[in-house]
Amino acid sequence: MSKRDYYEVLGVERGSSVDEIEKAYRKLARQHHPDRNIGEAEAEIKFKEVTEAHEVLINIEKRERYDRYGHAGLDPNDTGFGPSGSNFSDIVSDLFSAFMGGGGQSRRRGGGGPKRGNDRRQILDLQLHEVITDLRKEITVNRLEACTECSGKGTKTGKRMTCVQCQGRGEFIQRQGFFELRQACPRCQGEGTVNADPCAKCRGDGRVESPQKVEVRVPAGADTGLRLVMPGEGDAGQPGGERGDLELVVRLAEHADFQRDGVHLKTETVISFSQAALGVTIDIPTLTGKAKLTIQPGTQSHSELRVPGEGMPELRVDRRGQPISGTRRGDLRVLVIVETPQKLTERQEELLRELAGFENKEVSSPRKSFLNKLKGWFSTADERTR
Numbered sequence: 001m002s003k004r005d006y007y008e009v010l011g012v013e014r015g016s017s018v019d020e021i022e023k024a025y026r027k028l029a030r031q032h033h034p035d036r037n038i039g040e041a042e043a044e045i046k047f048k049e050v051t052e053a054h055e056v057l058i059n060i061e062k063r064e065r066y067d068r069y070g071h072a073g074l075d076p077n078d079t080g081f082g083p084s085g086s087n088f089s090d091i092v093s094d095l096f097s098a099f100m101g102g103g104g105q106s107r108r109r110g111g112g113g114p115k116r117g118n119d120r121r122q123i124l125d126l127q128l129h130e131v132i133t134d135l136r137k138e139i140t141v142n143r144l145e146a147c148t149e150c151s152g153k154g155t156k157t158g159k160r161m162t163c164v165q166c167q168g169r170g171e172f173i174q175r176q177g178f179f180e181l182r183q184a185c186p187r188c189q190g191e192g193t194v195n196a197d198p199c200a201k202c203r204g205d206g207r208v209e210s211p212q213k214v215e216v217r218v219p220a221g222a223d224t225g226l227r228l229v230m231p232g233e234g235d236a237g238q239p240g241g242e243r244g245d246l247e248l249v250v251r252l253a254e255h256a257d258f259q260r261d262g263v264h265l266k267t268e269t270v271i272s273f274s275q276a277a278l279g280v281t282i283d284i285p286t287l288t289g290k291a292k293l294t295i296q297p298g299t300q301s302h303s304e305l306r307v308p309g310e311g312m313p314e315l316r317v318d319r320r321g322q323p324i325s326g327t328r329r330g331d332l333r334v335l336v337i338v339e340t341p342q343k344l345t346e347r348q349e350e351l352l353r354e355l356a357g358f359e360n361k362e363v364s365s366p367r368k369s370f371l372n373k374l375k376g377w378f379s380t381a382d383e384r385t386r
């Protein structure tokens with residue numbers, strides 16, 4: 001469809017003054033105003049045409065360009081609207097779409113058509129021991145389900161009446177200069193009519209909130225913050241619409257004995273100072289049972305020892321971006337704390353005093369150990385430079 005000449009649209013001469021253009025525009029705008037011509041598509045088109053012609057002809061710069069080059073002079077690239085190559089009507093229809101929530105042409109179908117259910121998001125509370133292997137767990141999700149009373153239709157009789165808010169037009173039109181912004185009526189959602197006999201149970205929505213059991217699969221190694229998306233496990237849609245998704249966000253509970261550090265687990269164990277001095281093999285609890293931990297003679301307090309493979313399974317992402325558990329496991333890192341005895345029997349004290357007699361000669365003064373450390377630093381530095 002070729003565009004009509006702007007002067008012709010407004011019915012004015014080419015040399016008309018701004019006043020004359022304004023006067024002609026006001027008259028035509030009143031005549032074709034959509035509020036006066038409800039449901040008349042032609043009036044709507046006329047009104048848009050008139051508005052567009054007016055916008056150009058009252059703007060000195062645009063009018064000059066139009067006079068020289070015609071419609072081509074008002075290329076959207078020059079006016080700064082939209083991406084290059086699009087024309088005015090594209091921009092307008094884009095705006096329509098944006099305001100109509102997509103698909104400006106389909107607005108008459110708007111509210112009555114299938115509507116996708118909302119996504120639901122929920123925290124998934126788990127214990128550390130639950131995620132040591134792949135987990136299947138039944139949880140309860142509160143979500144909208146199709147109303148059983150009206151089979152999801154929102155009404156038993158299907159009676160409808162004209163929407164009072166938009167008086168059956170289904171939309172509101174806002175004008176901003178060039179543009180007419182159409183907004184679907186929020187009450188009838190563009191339908192023009194509303195449910196005249198809403199179902200008592202769902203109040204016409206067709207859906208009611210109810211708790212549902214859902215089985216979730218959690219990959220081993222899941223950590224706090226991991227998102228698990230379950231397609232189609234969110235709210236039911238409205239007639240014919242698909243269900244929303246369920247997004248679960250993992251939250252791991254603190255464990256009394258183990259602290260998680262990525263794939264590793266941290267724990268503490270207390271040994272006596274004779275065990276530390278002489279060395280010992282002890283049983284240490286793990287998340288799944290126990291493991292042997294060998295403490296070498298001369299172990300210092302607050303040393304960290306590792307039990308390989310007793311940490312958490314690593315978590316990977318498959319080709320589709322879904323989290324899956326890997327084959328490797330982290331370590332159990334044990335902080336060894338050497339306990340100094342507080343209550344001694346007479347015999348123990350005697351032995352310790354005897355030991356102390358030896359220690360006086362053996363024990364290194366802090367100063368001596370500092371000097372040794374220095375020596376150590378220099379010798380390693382020497383090795384590096386050599």
Ligand SMILES: [Zn+2]
Nearest residue numbers: 163166185188
């Ligand atoms: Zn309405």
Ligand SMILES: [Zn+2]
Nearest residue numbers: 147150199202
């Ligand atoms: Zn119902």
